[in-house]
Amino acid sequence: MKTALIILAAGKGTRMNSDLPKVLHPIAHAPLLEHAMASGAALDPARIVVVAGHGIDQVRAAALAFHEGSEVVEQTEQLGTAHAVDQAKDALAGFDGMAVVLFGDTPFVQPETLEKMHSALASHDVVVLGFEAADPARYGRLILQGETLQRIVEFKDASEEERAITLCNSGVIACKSELLFDLIKDVGNDNASEEYYLTDIIGIAHARGLSATAVTCDEAETMGVNSRSDLALADAAFQKRARAALMDDGVTLMAPETVYLARDTYIGRDTVIEPNVVFGPGVTVESGATIRAFSHLEGCHVSRGGIIGPYARLRPGAELAEDVRVGNFVEIKNAQIAEGAKVNHLSYIGDATIGSKSNIGAGTITCNYDGVLKHHTHIGERVFIGSNTMLVAPVSIGDEAMTGSGSVITSDVEPGALALSRAPQIEKAGMARKLLQMLKAKKAKAQRGS
Ligand code: UD1
Numbered sequence: 001m002k003t004a005l006i007i008l009a010a011g012k013g014t015r016m017n018s019d020l021p022k023v024l025h026p027i028a029h030a031p032l033l034e035h036a037m038a039s040g041a042a043l044d045p046a047r048i049v050v051v052a053g054h055g056i057d058q059v060r061a062a063a064l065a066f067h068e069g070s071e072v073v074e075q076t077e078q079l080g081t082a083h084a085v086d087q088a089k090d091a092l093a094g095f096d097g098m099a100v101v102l103f104g105d106t107p108f109v110q111p112e113t114l115e116k117m118h119s120a121l122a123s124h125d126v127v128v129l130g131f132e133a134a135d136p137a138r139y140g141r142l143i144l145q146g147e148t149l150q151r152i153v154e155f156k157d158a159s160e161e162e163r164a165i166t167l168c169n170s171g172v173i174a175c176k177s178e179l180l181f182d183l184i185k186d187v188g189n190d191n192a193s194e195e196y197y198l199t200d201i202i203g204i205a206h207a208r209g210l211s212a213t214a215v216t217c218d219e220a221e222t223m224g225v226n227s228r229s230d231l232a233l234a235d236a237a238f239q240k241r242a243r244a245a246l247m248d249d250g251v252t253l254m255a256p257e258t259v260y261l262a263r264d265t266y267i268g269r270d271t272v273i274e275p276n277v278v279f280g281p282g283v284t285v286e287s288g289a290t291i292r293a294f295s296h297l298e299g300c301h302v303s304r305g306g307i308i309g310p311y312a313r314l315r316p317g318a319e320l321a322e323d324v325r326v327g328n329f330v331e332i333k334n335a336q337i338a339e340g341a342k343v344n345h346l347s348y349i350g351d352a353t354i355g356s357k358s359n360i361g362a363g364t365i366t367c368n369y370d371g372v373l374k375h376h377t378h379i380g381e382r383v384f385i386g387s388n389t390m391l392v393a394p395v396s397i398g399d400e401a402m403t404g405s406g407s408v409i410t411s412d413v414e415p416g417a418l419a420l421s422r423a424p425q426i427e428k429a430g431m432a433r434k435l436l437q438m439l440k441a442k443k444a445k446a447q448r449g450s
């Protein structure tokens with residue numbers, strides 16, 4: 001059976017107290033919406049429909065950035081979850097398959113859980129994801145009789161007896177697409193919130209003699225984000241899980257709780273991550289590399305055997321081949337560094353290519369920006385760049401060439417050549433001592449005068 005995801009993301013998220021729509025607040029450098037879309041992706045959906053309202057343009061951009069084929073429909077007024085789902089009706093007209101409703105602010109539903117719901121749909125018409133709540137608070141309560149889910153009652157509308165139930169609604173619902181929209185037709189808003197509740201479709205299905213049931217999952221999976229403190233808690237929960245998964249996959253984290261990961265961080269087996277390393281989005285580190293303490297990586301690739309840091313910064317487009325070394329206080333951006341090359345101290349390498357086995361001396365800078373445009377620096381193989389060389393791009397250094405320390409290189413250097421561009425040294429015998437005496441005398445005179 002084909003699957004369509006309907007992701008509800010129209011709410012403003014008042015409690016976030018933000019100009020940014022709630023579903024775009026990030027966990028592990030990825031918007032909440034992306035986490036929800038990624039968990040739904042486990043069902044290999046044929047269609048993904050995002051229902052947006054507040055900040056729809058931004059929400060659309062985020063949805064398309066994660067999945068090009070996603071569709072965004074608008075809910076202009078937030079009249080309730082059933083009304084929100086109904087906005088996807090036209091988009092899914094004629095869709096023959098299962099519809100799964102997810103909330104954009106509920107990022108952690110696990111693939112296995114969605115698969116369990118999918119299986120349950122083989123013998124039931126509607127499947128709801130429930131959980132045993134430690135503190136049921138304001139969640140909707142599931143009214144089960146045996147395996148049969150009779151209805152869901154929202155907290156506001158529940159009796160004291162119903163409020164005592166701890167089995168709660170996560171919000172995730174699976175149902176054949178056509179049936180879902182047909183059930184929604186009968187949903188009204190005669191309730192405490194005057195909203196069209198999606199949860200009402202259970203009672204409606206039951207009354208029609210259809211069967212509904214609940215599949216349950218761990219409460220941690222259904223965690224919703226409503227405030228900045230929820231966001232921080234959710235991020236911490238994500239980090240904890242992601243670190244544990246990495247360690248299971250054979251990555252050493254010397255101080256796991258100090259390593260910050262992105263949703264898409266990929267790290268190969270037998271790589272060692274020292275304390276206090278931050279991974280931004282889009283990082284892959286191959287096997288057997290070492291990322292030393294206090295490094296910051298984003299949008300980059302570190303190959304097998306690379307040693308990075310301590311205190312290194314790899315920015316987007318840093319492509320490091322096998323056994324590259326990047327040392328302390330080195331920043332690398334949009335640069336391809338070939339096998340075995342070293343940039344060990346205090347350098348900026350941007351918009352550049354560096355050939356294999358080249359050595360970049362301390363304090364080297366690729367001067368890539370002229371105030372308007374960016375320019376490329378090419379460094380060949382086995383090149384030796386002397387300390388404190390300024391490479392004024394566009395410029396190319398041939399294979400096996402050298403530059404003298406302190407040079408400002410403004411034109412191309414032939415392979416095998418030594419380029420020097422610095423003022424010749426002059427020396428004045430005895431001048432240092434003379435100068436010192438003169439200055440001391442001046443100071444003594446000034447002190448007598450005051
Ligand atoms: C909902 C469920 C409740 C469940 C809880 C779990 C209903 C009626 N209630 O309650 O049973 O225990 O989630 O967290 O479904 N949204 C829209 N448009 C709307 C209304 C909501 O897009 O018109 C989106 C929100 O942005 C949010 C999600 O749907 O992402 C849930 O809406 P919310 O108002 O938070 O529902 P709850 O009251 O929490």
Ligand code: CA
Nearest residue numbers: 105224225226
């Ligand atoms: Ca909610």
